[in-house]
Amino acid sequence: MISRLPVRPRHCDAQAMMHASRYYEYIEDAFLDWIGARGGYERLRREGADLVVKASGCEHHAPARLGDVLAVESAPARVGTTSITMRFTMRRGDELVAVGTVTYVCVRDARPAPLPPMLTGPPPPAL
Template sequence: MSTSRVRVRPRHCDAQAMVHAARYYEFFEDAFLDWLDLHAGGYRQLRERTGVDLVIVTSGCEYRAPARLDDDLTLDCEPERVGRTSLTLRCAVRRADEVLAIGRTTYVCVRDGTPVPVPDALRVAP
């Protein structure tokens, strides 16, 4: 698991000073990149060592409560499922102990456009 932090800025919010639904996907992507830094030395190093790119095939978000302007959020990102060529990560967005949203993103590992096995560096036990 990796933990990331985000402070909600005006650019993240809608007219009601709540985080716009689409912004959560940006938070999930940043948390995933932090997870990659921790487990694979970062996206660039993963690509250089293995030639593997990661392509999103599905993503979704369960919204439980709104985040608001100036909230300090914590994002916990961890693998939920590792398949032969795909990896699903779960990202929980919290304000203190309250879970505000849960995102899931499935990535397929590809090389030259063809699915390939998940590299060992990404086979972290869910």
């Protein structure tokens, strides 16, 4: 899934470059789009599950700048029994800007739990 997210003034430093900490906001927005295509975070919570972040990282390849629109591709890099590691590839046109990874652990009642099928299978067909 690809999310298209603009770089806004609040994301930038005085040189009009996106601050390194802001890339994680784009990762989170893209992840919410990805999970939204599978029924949404609300569905996950209704089913009694939640996700917590175990690990995250971001490799920066080129600066994102004010006015850019980043195409953020979200894809599972690894699916385990109780965790899923997502890769987020950010591009400006054909140029690689950053690659982020986040490992989420599924929890129920504050304990690790199996991932629900909505996170492990293909997304439902678009209407």
